[in-house]
Amino acid sequence: MDMEVETAEAGASRKRRVHGMLKMYYGMNEEGKTADQPESMDPCDINGPHFDPDVYLNKLRRECSLSELMDQESCMVKQIRSLDSDMQTLVYENYNKFISATDTIRKMKNDFKKMEDEMDCLSTNMAAITEFSASISGTLQDQHTQITKLSGVHTLLRKLQFLFELPARLNKCVELQAYGQAVSSHRRARCVLQQYSHLPSFKGIQDDCHLIMEKLAQELRQRFRDGGSSAKDLSECVELLLQLDEPAEELCDKFLNHAGARLHLDLTGLEAEIRPSAPPSSSSSSSSSSSSRPPPPSPSAADASPKSPPPSAAKTDILEFMDRGCNEFVSSLCLVVTSYQELFVTHAQTGELASKNIPQMASGKLQGFVDDLAARYFSIVERRIQEERGVGDNSLLVRALDRFHRRLQAVSKLLPGSQVPARGTEIVIRAATERVRQYLQALQSFYLDTLTDVRQALAAPRLSVAGGAGGLTASGGLPDLLSSLSASILNQIKSVLASVHLFTAKDITFSNKPYFKGEFCSQAVRENLVVSFVRFICQSSRQFCESSGDKGGSTPPALLLLLSRLCLDYETSTISYILTLTDEQFLVQHHSPVTPVTVLCAEAREAAQKLLNHYVKVQGLIISQMLRKSVETRDWVNTIEPRNVRAVMKRVVEDTTSIDVQVGLLYEEGVRKAHSSDSSKRTFSVYSSSRQQPRYAASYTPSAPMDTNLLSNIHKLFSERIDIFSSVEFNKVSVMTGIIKISLKTFLECVRLRTFGRYGLQQIQVDCHYLQMYLWRFVSDENLAHFLLDEIVGSTAHRCLDPAPMEQSVIEVICERG
Amino acid sequence: MEDDAPVIYGLEFQARALTAQTAETDAIRFLVGTQSLKFDNQIHIIDFDDENNIINKNVLLHQAGEIWNIGASPADKAVLTTCYNKTCDSRVVSCATVWRMPCDWDTGSSHESPDDSAHNPQTLELLCHLNDSAHGNAACVLWEPMGDGKRVISLVDNHALLWDLQESSTQATVSSTATLEGKGQLRFTVGKWSPHHNCSQLATANDMAIRGWDLRTMSQIYCIENAHGQLVRDLDFNPNRQYYLASCGDDCKVRFWDVRNVQEPVKSLEEHSHWVWSVRYNHSHDQLVLTASSDSRLILSNMVSISSEPFGQLVDDEELSDGEDAQPSDKIKEPLTDSVVSTYEEHEDSVYAAEWSSADPWLFASLSYDGRLVINRVPRALKYRILL
16 A cells, blocks of 8 residues: 555656646646645645545545535536536647647748758859959959059149140230139149249240239239229239239338328318318308208219319308218228228238238338328318307317217227327317317307497486486386396306307217316316306406596496496306306316316405496596586685575485486495484584684684684594595495595595685585485485585685684575575 | 604694705705685794604794695705785685795794794795786796706696796796696696706696696697596606606506606506595605505505616625515515505595605605694615615
8 A cells, every 4th residue: 555655646746747837838827826825734625735535525524414415515526527628628729739830840841941942052153153253353453553544644634734724814814804813823823833843844834924924913003003993993903912922011002002192182172172261261151051961072073073172152061071071081091991901911910921020010001101191181170170160050060070089989990009089089179179269259259249238228228327317217227237138148158058068968979088078177168168257257347447447437337337236146146156057067077176166256246346346436436526626616705695505516416316226226225324313404513613613713722723623633533534435335325325425525625625705615504514415315324424514514614714604594494495 | 673653743724735845954854834714824844853753843924825835945945935825805816935934943942832933933034926917826836856946937827937036036037938728727736847857847737637848948748648537636756767757646546657658657556545645756765655645644655666776776685685584585686566565544634745854765744634744754674675
């Protein structure tokens, strides 16, 4: 049994091995089961490898009931049956596959056999071909080398042919004027010819070529010289000539000469525009051409016929002139410079010419050339600018200058180191300064004209002091005149400032130059224009005082008063307004010291003071003259008893009143000392004392009648010294006080030179009382008038042969009646 | 260097006429004529004692009338002329007369009280009248400068009369006359006899014009029309520069003229605030000019630039350097600037006359209408600057 078991076991293990192999073949995974349920060692597991049917049977028998056994049995039978059928199917299938595989292998075996045969055939064929090919190449070797040689000879021959044909070709090119082609052909051949020049034939060709090229160069030079050709042609010429090894320096010279000639022609054309208009510069025909900008007489025409300058009837305005200058001269100059630089500087830098320092030489020449031409251009432009005298429309000049300056910037771009733009700027600056100067002159003459107008206005409706009626009609006239005068001056200043402001407008190229930002604003405009003008006003006002001082009244007094008020207004507001306006408009940055407002104001105030003083003097003089004549021309000893106030006194009061009205129109009232209640009724203290004097004289001071003196001297001791022609303040009362002081002092001095009779004294008493009645209201301190009138009466009493004064009541009656 | 205080003398009467006693070169002496219509007029002889700063006065009676102008003979100390007004038949006439002072006018009166001399004044001795029936009112009488006291000129209305004084000035005859012709009533207001050109020239003023006359032909040689804006009040010749003439007038100005070119004044001053009545060159140092005005002021000006010594005196400029002036060398080279030396305000009424002393060139007197005579000196600083 052991044996059996062993064999059974061995059989079983062999069976299992086969089983495993099959499983592998069919791709069944043994692992799958083992992984799930580890191979149970249970002999009762019917699917397990250690299944023992006996144990299983025993177990079943022991554990299960009959029915269960029955069921188990039937189930078992069913399973066995299905397994059997499965096995049968498998076997069958495997068999079929095996059969078909065997068939396929057999078929393949047949095919391969056939293919092998064909391959054999092929290899034999190939061997044959190789053999043939080797033999053919062997035969062709010689011919090949021959052909190569022949083609080399062919190219050489072609080159030679080119060389031999070169003269003819060049000739033809020259004939056709295809100079460029000729030069490039020649350049190609030149080296070869040079190299083989020892061979006579080549030498011949070279010589021929040389000749032809010489001719060509000649021709080119001719063309160059003729100058009729355009700039482009010209530059082409130069380029070719350079390639022909022409000496560059000579070419530069020629080029510049040529260009220079043409530019000079332009300049002559420009000059011709100035010259004819120079003598009759007064013609103002420029206005017509400014509106419609006629095309400038075509430059070519002007160039072609400079001998017949455009008819000078229509003088071109400056803008047109500048335009023409820019369009013709500056742009041609730029063109010349560009092409020149192209030819001689940029171009030469790359080529072999660079080694010869040509760029430097060329630039140097160009610099000189440009400077030379620019100098002439500038002188012409300056002459033209100088002719620009009318100050009417500044924008034209500014635009012209702008154009001028702008175009010169192009030159500066082309020639970075050039002085030309700087000099152009200088011209602009000079023109601007000159223009400012002209404006100053215009302002000054405007001012003088305005003054003349004012004078006429003053003279026309009889505004002077000749009577109260005249004074009344003048009311309103003076302030109107003053305001219109001051307004028109201010307007003029403003318009001039606006005109001048164009120079610094943002869109003007030269306005950002440091000069126009700084010095122009502060020095030229502020100092030389505005400040100078204000100074001029002050100065001319002062001249009124000085010149007319001798002749006495060549200037109407009203004008003096008006100007004084004008200057005072300037001092208080106008000057600072104008200067602020200027500073704001021009954004003046004061680099250099400028006249401060205070200094100008002080000057204006001084002028105002002087004018007002002079006014007082002149008016005082007029009244003085009346008083003096009235005193001097009368026989005071033999006069009759006074019945009336003398007419001259009435006249004095009338004139004083009208002066008062006149001054009141322009000046404020001013302060005066309080009046006493009976200002007009006051009696004369000194006079009364002098009246009493004869009574006391005999007993009191027998030899020396000092009491009159004493009283007046005591008065003088306590009163301040009266300056007659002293400065007055800027108000009506002060002015009137000054005039009355002068008049009364004259009266006093004249009285002292005369001798009076009794009635003479009485007449003076009456006159003085009359003056007293009317004049007190004009003066700042009535005591002053009283004092002077007292002095007059006192002095008269002193100069009286028979001092018998009139009763105060009688005087009053006479005066009130008058 | 303190300057001496001014010396003031008061007259009882109002006065306009003042002159230095020209012939007296030792004592400082001035003559003042008074103006009074009611009392006898006087001539005060003012002696100034420089060392003691004291004034001595003597009074002579001038009974003929109130004195408008007074002139002292350059040759005889005792002889003088006056122009005066006298009233007759209720008419006022101006006369000119040559007087002699009594020879013993100063005996024993030197230190007496004014009362004594006022009580017993001596009277002037009349030599001759310079009156001509054909002519009217005399404005002033001019002695021939530095002459022998034999020739005087009187300006009468529009005539200039040249008188020869004979028989110790007791007889006067008109040797020649010049007449100013023109429209209106022309009157000479003032004149001056030029000390130059052998005393052959006269300058007169009428209204606003100044005229020069040649005394040999009695014809006009120049005329400055509108010399002043108003009346010309006084004239004076520069004692050293023969063509230079100073004038003053009612326009408050003092003007200096070169009579060779009368279009424009050489110089014009305007320092006074009222009419200028008198202008006087210093006799020795013509840069010093004295002006008197009715603004009650007297002004002494230093007109160096138009003087005969425009560069200062050209002696010993080294010595200047130790003076107080810091820039002596410049001063020699450059003309000194004209300036007002000082303004004298001692007067309280109009000053109508000012005169330099004939004896002391640094001393001058001024007279105001209220009868105040003030004697002043040139400031010492200036005096030494001029002298050194």
